[in-house]
Amino acid sequence: MKNPLLVPELRDYLESDNHEALGLFLDSGHPRVIAEFLSALTPTEAWQVLGTGPLSLAAEIFSEMDEWFQADVAEILSRRELAQLVTEMSPDDRVDLLARIPENRRLRILSALAVAEREDIRKLSSYHEGSAGSVMTSDYATLSPDLTAADAIDKLRREAPDKETIYYAYVVDEGRRLIGFASLKDLILAPAHELVEEIMNEGVISVRVTDDQEFAARQIQKYGLIALPVINGGDALVGIITHDDAIDIITREHTEDLEKFMAIQGSHDAASYLRTPALTHFKNRVLWVVGLAAAGLVSGGILHHFEATLSHLLILALYMPMLADTGGNTGSQSATVVIRALALNEISAKDMLQVLGKELKIALMLAAVLACVAWIKVQLLSGGSPIPGGFTLPQVGGAIVLALAIQVITSTLVGALLPMGAARLRLDPAVVASPALTTVVDITGLFIYFTCARLILGV
Amino acid sequence: MKNPLLVPELRDYLESDNHEALGLFLDSGHPRVIAEFLSALTPTEAWQVLGTGPLSLAAEIFSEMDEWFQADVAEILSRRELAQLVTEMSPDDRVDLLARIPENRRLRILSALAVAEREDIRKLSSYHEGSAGSVMTSDYATLSPDLTAADAIDKLRREAPDKETIYYAYVVDEGRRLIGFASLKDLILAPAHELVEEIMNEGVISVRVTDDQEFAARQIQKYGLIALPVINGGDALVGIITHDDAIDIITREHTEDLEKFMAIQGSHDAASYLRTPALTHFKNRVLWVVGLAAAGLVSGGILHHFEATLSHLLILALYMPMLADTGGNTGSQSATVVIRALALNEISAKDMLQVLGKELKIALMLAAVLACVAWIKVQLLSGGSPIPGGFTLPQVGGAIVLALAIQVITSTLVGALLPMGAARLRLDPAVVASPALTTVVDITGLFIYFTCARLILGV
Numbered sequence: 001m002k003n004p005l006l007v008p009e010l011r012d013y014l015e016s017d018n019h020e021a022l023g024l025f026l027d028s029g030h031p032r033v034i035a036e037f038l039s040a041l042t043p044t045e046a047w048q049v050l051g052t053g054p055l056s057l058a059a060e061i062f063s064e065m066d067e068w069f070q071a072d073v074a075e076i077l078s079r080r081e082l083a084q085l086v087t088e089m090s091p092d093d094r095v096d097l098l099a100r101i102p103e104n105r106r107l108r109i110l111s112a113l114a115v116a117e118r119e120d121i122r123k124l125s126s127y128h129e130g131s132a133g134s135v136m137t138s139d140y141a142t143l144s145p146d147l148t149a150a151d152a153i154d155k156l157r158r159e160a161p162d163k164e165t166i167y168y169a170y171v172v173d174e175g176r177r178l179i180g181f182a183s184l185k186d187l188i189l190a191p192a193h194e195l196v197e198e199i200m201n202e203g204v205i206s207v208r209v210t211d212d213q214e215f216a217a218r219q220i221q222k223y224g225l226i227a228l229p230v231i232n233g234g235d236a237l238v239g240i241i242t243h244d245d246a247i248d249i250i251t252r253e254h255t256e257d258l259e260k261f262m263a264i265q266g267s268h269d270a271a272s273y274l275r276t277p278a279l280t281h282f283k284n285r286v287l288w289v290v291g292l293a294a295a296g297l298v299s300g301g302i303l304h305h306f307e308a309t310l311s312h313l314l315i316l317a318l319y320m321p322m323l324a325d326t327g328g329n330t331g332s333q334s335a336t337v338v339i340r341a342l343a344l345n346e347i348s349a350k351d352m353l354q355v356l357g358k359e360l361k362i363a364l365m366l367a368a369v370l371a372c373v374a375w376i377k378v379q380l381l382s383g384g385s386p387i388p389g390g391f392t393l394p395q396v397g398g399a400i401v402l403a404l405a406i407q408v409i410t411s412t413l414v415g416a417l418l419p420m421g422a423a424r425l426r427l428d429p430a431v432v433a434s435p436a437l438t439t440v441v442d443i444t445g446l447f448i449y450f451t452c453a454r455l456i457l458g459v
Numbered sequence: 460m461k462n463p464l465l466v467p468e469l470r471d472y473l474e475s476d477n478h479e480a481l482g483l484f485l486d487s488g489h490p491r492v493i494a495e496f497l498s499a500l501t502p503t504e505a506w507q508v509l510g511t512g513p514l515s516l517a518a519e520i521f522s523e524m525d526e527w528f529q530a531d532v533a534e535i536l537s538r539r540e541l542a543q544l545v546t547e548m549s550p551d552d553r554v555d556l557l558a559r560i561p562e563n564r565r566l567r568i569l570s571a572l573a574v575a576e577r578e579d580i581r582k583l584s585s586y587h588e589g590s591a592g593s594v595m596t597s598d599y600a601t602l603s604p605d606l607t608a609a610d611a612i613d614k615l616r617r618e619a620p621d622k623e624t625i626y627y628a629y630v631v632d633e634g635r636r637l638i639g640f641a642s643l644k645d646l647i648l649a650p651a652h653e654l655v656e657e658i659m660n661e662g663v664i665s666v667r668v669t670d671d672q673e674f675a676a677r678q679i680q681k682y683g684l685i686a687l688p689v690i691n692g693g694d695a696l697v698g699i700i701t702h703d704d705a706i707d708i709i710t711r712e713h714t715e716d717l718e719k720f721m722a723i724q725g726s727h728d729a730a731s732y733l734r735t736p737a738l739t740h741f742k743n744r745v746l747w748v749v750g751l752a753a754a755g756l757v758s759g760g761i762l763h764h765f766e767a768t769l770s771h772l773l774i775l776a777l778y779m780p781m782l783a784d785t786g787g788n789t790g791s792q793s794a795t796v797v798i799r800a801l802a803l804n805e806i807s808a809k810d811m812l813q814v815l816g817k818e819l820k821i822a823l824m825l826a827a828v829l830a831c832v833a834w835i836k837v838q839l840l841s842g843g844s845p846i847p848g849g850f851t852l853p854q855v856g857g858a859i860v861l862a863l864a865i866q867v868i869t870s871t872l873v874g875a876l877l878p879m880g881a882a883r884l885r886l887d888p889a890v891v892a893s894p895a896l897t898t899v900v901d902i903t904g905l906f907i908y909f910t911c912a913r914l915i916l917g918v
Contacts, residue, residue: 029662032682157647166644167626167685184643185625188616203488221710223491224703226626226685243702244683247709251680254713255799273800274813278820285792285821286828292788293832296781300840303777307844310776317769317776318762321783321901322755328787328897329751333744340714341732354733361737362744369745373752381759385766438787442780 003033004040014045019052026053026061035064043072056161059088068275071100079105083112090164092137092245095124124239132216133209135249136230136239141169143182145197149190156184164242168227171200176236178204178229206231209238214253220246257343295439299446306450312389312459315382316449319400322374323407323449327441330366331411334359335437338416342423349424355416363412367405374404391457403452410448411441462492463499473504478511485512485520494523502531515620518547527734530559538564542571549623551596551704554583583698591675592668594708595689595698600628602641604656608649615643623701627686630659635695637663637688665690668697673712679705716802754898758905765909771848771918774841775908778859781833782908785863786870786900789825793818793874794896801882808883814875822871826864833863850916862911869907870900 006025013021026034026049038046038061046069050058062070062085074082074097086094086109098106098121110118120138127133141163143152156166169187171180180200190199206229207216220228220243228246230239303310310317338355341347347355378397387396415437453459465484472480485493485508497505497520505528509517521529521544533541533556545553545568557565557580569577579597586592600622602611615625628646630639639659649658665688666675679687679702687705689698762769769776797814800806806814837856846855874896912918 030664030682033662153647160644160648185619188612189619203492205489221703221706223489224701226702242683243685243706244680247680247702247706250706250709251713254710255802258717258795258799273796273805274810274817278817278824281796281817281821282824285789286825289785289788289792289825290828290832293781293785293829293836296784297836297839299780300777300836303780304840304844307773307777311773314766314770314773314776317773317779318759318766320776320779321758321762321905322752324780324783325755325897325901326748326752329748330744333748336717337732337740337744340717343714346732351733358733358737358740362740365737365741366745366748369749370752373749377752377756377759380756381763385763438784442784446780 002040003036006037007040010037010041010049011045014048022049022052026050026057031057031061032064034061039065039069043069043076047073047076055084055088059085063089063093067096067100070097074101079108079112082109087113087117090137090139091120091124092135095121099125127209130213131209132207132211132213132230132241133239135213135216135245136209136241137164137245138239139164140227140229140237140240141166142172142176142237143169143196143200145171145173145179145195145200147196148192149187149194149196149199150192152182152196153184153187156187164240165227168225168240170204170229170237170240171196172237175234178206178231178235178237180204181229204229207241208232213241213249216241217246217249217253221250257339292439296442299439299442302443302446302450306446309450309453309459313387313391313396313453313457315385315387315396316400316453318381319374319378320446320449322377323400323404323445324442326370326374326404327407327411327445328438330363330370330408331415331437331441334362334412334415335419339419342419349420352420352424355420356413359412359416360409363409366412367408370408371401371405374401389457389459395457399452399456400449402456403449406448406452407441407445410444414440414444461499462495465496466499469496469500469508470504473507481508481511485509485516490516490520491523493520498524498528502528502535506532506535514543514547518544522548522552526555526559529556533560538567538571541568546572546576549596549598550579550583551594554580558584586668589672590668591666591670591672591689591700592698594672594675594704595668595700596623596704597698598623599686599688599696599699600625601631601635601696602628602655602659604630604632604638604654604659606655607651608646608653608655608658609651611641611655612643612646615646623699624686627684627699629663629688629696629699630655631696634693637665637690637694637696639663640688663688666700667691672700672708675700676705676708676712680709716798751898755901758898758901761902761905761909765905768909768912768918772846772850772855772912772916774844774846774855775859775912777840778833778837779905779908781836782859782863782866782904783901785829785833786866786904787897789822789829789867790870790874790896790900793821793871794878797875798878801878808879811879811883814879815872818871818875819868822868825871826867829867830860830864833860848916848918854916858911858915859908861915862908865907865911866900866904869903873899873903 010022010025012018013025028034038049041049050061062073065073077085086097089097098109101109110121113121124133124136124138139162141156141159143155147155152169156169160166167184169182169184170178171182173179180197180202181204182196182200186199186201205219205223205225207219209230209232216228216230219225220241225243227240227242229237230241232238338347338359375397378393378400382393382397387393418437418440469481469484471477472484487493497508500508509520521532524532536544545556548556557568560568569580572580583592583595583597598621600615600618602614606614611628615628619625626643628641628643629637630641632638639656639661640663641655641659645658645660664678664682664684666678668689668691675687675689678684679700684702686699686701688696689700691697797806797818834856837852837859841852841856846852877896877899
């Protein structure tokens with residue numbers, strides 16, 4: 001996000017070298033707000049303005065800038081400047097930044113960092129993408145169980161400037177094993193001389209570094225946490241994930257679910273719509289549409305199989321799109337509702353029969369209504385034209401309406417079955433992409449349509 | 460969520476009247492965890508277990524139960540019991556609970572409450588659903604500007620048990636106007652005798668009671684806040700929205716977006732999939748599918764208009780589904796990508812031309828690939844059969860492939876245009892439901908198809 005509102009003033013200050021005004025500006029609001037104002041400048045200008053404040057504030061504002069603007073600013077910095085900035089950034093933010101810098105430059109910056117930072121970055125970036133480890137930060141506050149409440153508060157106060165949060169502190173033993181948790185509220189409510197081990201809560205909710213990041217975010221949501229501790233295979237505390245990261249993870253996962261459902265592949269972590277080249281967009285989309293087009297060979301084959309029926313009774317061709325559309329619409333409705341209910345844990349894979357029973361009821365009602373609508377449509381559109389082969393409009397219309405009703409029921413059930421089946425196979429229900437469903441529904445629909453015509457009309 | 464793991468033990472304790480064990484159980488973990496164990500019991504049993512703990516703990520655990528289980532428990536309580544429980548609950552939770560209780564019972568419970576609680580509930584429930592006011596809570600901590608840091612911490616410590624959070628405190632003047640904000644971290648880092656008005660941050664990020672709840676949640680996300688103050692028309696502080704509510708709001712809004720996109724109406728706030736009667740599901744879905752079926756009259760009319768062409772060249776009917784499907788797939792892909800980019804603020808309504816330019820490039824590439832696929836399909840499916848009217852397969856295939864290419868370009872652009880247009884009109888881009896898009900694409904597709912056939916083949 002850019003906010004161009006202050007561009008003229010900031011440029012004036014820069015030209016007149018008014019360091020005092022620029023310094024005041026940097027401190028005049030939430031770092032995110034300042035970052036949006038600076039993002040409207042050129043990267044060089046933005047860096048000049050940042051340079052007028054203390055490095056810690058500059059790093060904080062820089063961290064709030066959009067990823068692509070961060071990359072643009074990083075590009076114009078000298079190796080030394082960038083190393084200093086990276087050192088001041090919070091561990092999770094700096095790992096993200098470095099991941100977006102070309103490799104040879106990254107290596108040169110890493111070599112300019114202190115050993116401790118370098119080691120921390122190496123550890124944090126070693127976790128598999130999408131895991132809890134890959135989104136955690138290592139700036140968390142720890143307490144040892146034998147501190148008093150007053151000493152604990154004192155320790156948190158001293159460490160506050162360097163920690164992501166001091167509202168939650170984690171109690172670890174000598175081996176850094178996570179044994180408890182105390183909130184700052186617990187500590188200030190406790191008598192000053194009570195020991196941390198008496199104050200702390202022992203049933204700490206935590207995740208492992210290898211757990212899925214969405215699982216971690218959902219734990220934060222479920223328990224209303226400000227931060228969630230992350231432990232390694234040996235139960236040692238290695239990081240925390242904070243509430244603001246949880247919201248970002250959930251937003252990202254929702255987007256990915258929608259995209260899976262709409263059959264678009266590829267991750268969009270690093271770049272925005274306008275920054276992604278058309279060719280990349282093309283690559284993300286082409287595989288699915290070509291695959292679906294190839295799957296369309298099946299429905300094409302079915303149509304060819306029934307070519308004789310069609311040439312006998314062309315009126316059937318005129319209502320093919322209606323059947324396909326209605327089947328597709330009812331199928332994606334039930335799929336959406338079921339995917340949502342699975343996502344919110346309202347149902348699970350073992351509720352298959354209950355879900356199918358309920359969808360069957362809904363489908364019967366929808367089929368009755370849509371059959372009436374289809375009957376009216378047939379009267380309106382084909383009422384005047386003669387029908388070959390000695391058939392009457394009620395006969396042909398009856399076959400079409402019956403096919404439509406069966407199609408609505410089938411596609412509603414298929415729409416519910418596919419995500420339930422995926423859930424049972426422990427696959428992501430959202431992979432049952434809407435276009436894939438449409439293709440399945442198309443194929444069954446053509447079969448139903450021509451079978452009804454054959455049985456009722458004998459063509 | 461239910462967790463049946465402890466049902467046998469809990470029933471044993473209840474039967475043997477083992478109050479001590481039940482009391483220990485209630486205090487043995489996060490209230491949410493306890494709530495899940497209790498939800499596997501009957502409402503009567505759950506209430507018996509809750510009764511063994513202090514009322515404040517019972518209210519906390521009760522608040523963590525699923526809405527429907529809360530309603531079931533509330534139903535078996537006496538008016539007096541329910542009034543006591545409601546009094547102990549946090550203001551936002553109790554307003555939600557009361558909203559789900561039948562009106563005559565609700566009025567009787569309200570009359571059993573103290574005047575202050577009643578007034579608080581009346582105020583909180585007066586805000587429009589979906590507004591920031593409707594999701595805020597009134598248990599927030601305030602400070603006056605002339606307190607010292609030490610006194611402020613002391614006040615927060617005393618009030619901690621009754622407040623939603625004490626990590627953020629809001630500074631108000633005599634008229635309760637919000638003039639600043641101080642985090643507990645600011646306060647413990649400040650010298651003990653510094654005044655709150657010197658410590659506080661003046662540029663407080665806040666929302667108005669009438670602002671949209673999603674806007675409020677996005678502010679919490681954007682600025683990484685633990686809580687966001689809500690002010691009324693006179694700038695007086697009236698409530699806060701906390702970080703955990705923000706995650707819930709965002710999850711709910713995502714679901715609603717997906718449902719809008721999939722053309723399902725109705726809110727699911729109160730009930731889960733399995734608890735909602737089939738008839739309600741039917742009502743939520745029927746309007747849209749009937750509307751779309753009615754809109755299908757247009758494409759039906761077009762097909763009738765071109766009936767003569769079809770009867771001349773039946774082969775055209777065989778490829779109609781391919782055109783419709785491919786158009787629908789490419790259209791919903793571009794719509795999904797654009798809706799997502801709009802939702803994440805990567806683009807805005809004024810980027811219309813840039814977006815169309817990019818989608819045009821992508822569409823040209825997709826059209827080229829899909830035209831090749833279509834050409835192969837025509838050769839495979841119709842290669843052997845004779846074509847009437849003296850046409851050759853390359854002629855007919857050429858018309859089909861050309862129509863498909865134009866259809867891919869048109870539907871990709873329409874898929875991008877609809878959400879961009881909605882955004883420009885300040886409508887929700889997600890209302891451009893996928894089935895509605897399919898209907899538009901179907902209609903344009905049929906026109907393109909038969910126009911190409913007429914121009915190239917002269918039929």
